[in-house]
Amino acid sequence: xxxxxxxxxxxxxxxxxxxxxxxxxxxxxxxxxxxxxxxxxxxxxxxxxxxxxxxxxxxxxxxxxxxxxxxxxxxxxxxxxxxxxxxxxxxxxxxxxxxxxxxxxxxxxxxxxxxxxxxxxxxxxxxxxxxxxxxxxxxxxxxxxxxxxxxxxxxxxxxxxxx
Amino acid sequence: xxxxxxxxxxxxxxxxxxxxxxxxxxxxxxxxxxxxxxxxxxxxxxxxxxxxxxxxxxxxxxxxxxxxxxxxxxxxxxxxxxxxxxxxxxxxxxxxxxxxxxxxxxxxxxxxxxxxxxxxxxxxxxxxxxxxxxxxxxxxx
Numbered sequence: 001x002x003x004x005x006x007x008x009x010x011x012x013x014x015x016x017x018x019x020x021x022x023x024x025x026x027x028x029x030x031x032x033x034x035x036x037x038x039x040x041x042x043x044x045x046x047x048x049x050x051x052x053x054x055x056x057x058x059x060x061x062x063x064x065x066x067x068x069x070x071x072x073x074x075x076x077x078x079x080x081x082x083x084x085x086x087x088x089x090x091x092x093x094x095x096x097x098x099x100x101x102x103x104x105x106x107x108x109x110x111x112x113x114x115x116x117x118x119x120x121x122x123x124x125x126x127x128x129x130x131x132x133x134x135x136x137x138x139x140x141x142x143x144x145x146x147x148x149x150x151x152x153x154x155x156x157x158x159x160x161x162x163x
Numbered sequence: 164x165x166x167x168x169x170x171x172x173x174x175x176x177x178x179x180x181x182x183x184x185x186x187x188x189x190x191x192x193x194x195x196x197x198x199x200x201x202x203x204x205x206x207x208x209x210x211x212x213x214x215x216x217x218x219x220x221x222x223x224x225x226x227x228x229x230x231x232x233x234x235x236x237x238x239x240x241x242x243x244x245x246x247x248x249x250x251x252x253x254x255x256x257x258x259x260x261x262x263x264x265x266x267x268x269x270x271x272x273x274x275x276x277x278x279x280x281x282x283x284x285x286x287x288x289x290x291x292x293x294x295x296x297x298x299x300x301x302x303x304x
Binding site: 009029042043117 | 206212213214
């Protein structure tokens with residue numbers, strides 16, 4: 001299961017770098033692509049930043065029990081925008097739309113080779129993960145921010161010797 | 164260049180007065196040292212993004228400090244209030260080039276006090292005449 005989480009994140013991150021290399025954030029002094037798995041970060045660094053995608057893993061279930069071992073895992077992707085400071089925030093909707101487009105581009109094609117990253121390098125596990133089209137929820141306004149959440153279901157076959 | 168003696172002498176005086184008061188209070192009442200546990204800058208590589216690399220931490224001593232146990236009778240876990248003056252944090256702030264002290268304290272990994280690592284729940288920065296003079300850290304085990 002961890003390999004699925006890691007593969008999904010690394011795939012989306014690499015696609016984001018290709019699509020929009022300038023979309024970065026700084027966490028703990030390191031500049032990195034603006035996509036974060038919440039459970040992988042120190043609790044102290046979780047002040048959320050605008051213009052970044054935050055991935056939170058949800059429940060896991062069997063997708064076709066008992067005919068198949070295919071499993072499904074939910075992932076919520078949250079992102080917000082406050083627009084540009086020199087525009088008074090009136091472009092925050094446009095910024096959010098750009099993030100929407102980035103998300104849809106990152107999620108396409110909806111499959112990837114599953115790799116094991118536990119040793120620090122990618123080890124091909126010989127199978128694929130695939131996922132649903134993002135279900136993009138309505139935008140919510142909170143103060144100067146506008147943001148939304150997208151839900152993706154990631155499908156995978158649990159590896160015999162993998163967690 | 165603006166002459167500081169004629170710019171706002173009353174406000175400058177008020178800033179110094181509050182800071183001296185806080186420094187005196189902390190020196191007189193707090194012979195305690197606490198340490199702020201901060202994370203060293205992340206490498207930002209894939210392993211750190213995946214939560215594989217354990218972040219290095221550093222304990223930054225802050226003294227003098229007043230540590231008060233503010234645990235309410237019905238609370239199971241101890242809570243503390245730690246008071247720090249500008250002198251208490253001055254050396255660390257200079258060393259780490261901190262601009263926003265309140266946020267730096269709030270986003271630290273924890274507070275080390277008597278071999279216990281406390282979780283920082285909240286930080287209140289008290290100001291007088293626009294200048295910080297007392298940092299109140301609320302922490303719990």
